[in-house]
Amino acid sequence: MTDIDRAAERLGKTKNLLVITGAGISHESGIPTFRGNDGLWQNYRAEELATPEAFERDPETVWEWYDWRRGIIGKAEPNGGHLAIKELEELYDNFLLITQNVDGLHGRAGNTKMVEIHGNLWRVRCEREGTTSMLMDVPLPSIPPRCKCGALLRPDVVWFGESLSPHALGQADRAMEACDTLIVVGTSGAVYPVASFPSTVKSRGGFVIEINTEPTPISSIANIALYGKSGDILPELVKALRSNPAFSPS
Secondary structure (H helix, E strand, C coil): CCHHHHHHHHHHCCCEEEEEECHHHHHCCCCCCCCHHHHCECCECHHHHCCHHHHHHCHHHHHHHHHHHHHHHCCCCCCHHHHHHHHHHHHCCEEEEEECCCCCHHHHHCCCCEEECCEEEEEEEECCCCCEEECCCCCCCCCCCECCCCCEEEEEECCCCCCCCHHHHHHHHHHHHHCCEEEEECCCCCCCCHHHHHHHHHHCCCEEEEEECCCCHHHHCCCEEEECCHHHHHHHHHHHHHCCCCCCCC
16 A cells, blocks of 8 residues: 555545645745745845834835735646645535645635635735735735825735734644644744644644655654655545545545
8 A cells, every 4th residue: 555545545534634735835836935045035035024123114125025026926826736735625524724825826726714824925904904905916006005094005924023813823723623634735844833733733643644845844743754746746645535435525
């Protein structure tokens, strides 16, 4: 029995499925990480621009960087991995996707039972009123963009130095408590608190399946580790699950 078959067998017995995704799945759609070497833009790095202090000091430069990022991301399309996760949502009544990605590709693939735990690059928040809305223009007609009330709009994402939404963390904790199987895809296992989620699931008796191009810190606690492109592995896994005679979609 192959590891794909073993993973499909486990999924065939699963009642509560949790999926976590990181930058790796979007990288396969051609989206760079915008950190490290990929993050250099006009002599700035992401860590210098994605902060509340940078926005307060120079919102125009921060928005110019986000406008550039949105231009790159807007050309990307969901890949086979994104579409396979959408299929998994359709197969399980008790399903949740937690994504660290802000690119919106899971939403474009059709996922709705989803927590975008780091926010969404296409959503903006008014600095005065706190209201949010989608802003899809590429390029932006004016920089920095402003709310109808006249206040600055900021990207509705979690910046360095900011806390994650208590509501999002609550959803994640409830999902980890309920899930019997976790699939973690394309994450380095280095960005906390999400990096701790697989070990939390494992400590609560859950089964962990990792999909990544190379071993990560998560690999040591995974019950099954599948190495390769998620755009290849996830469709194969869903196909094997559908052909499992013991599996009855919930």
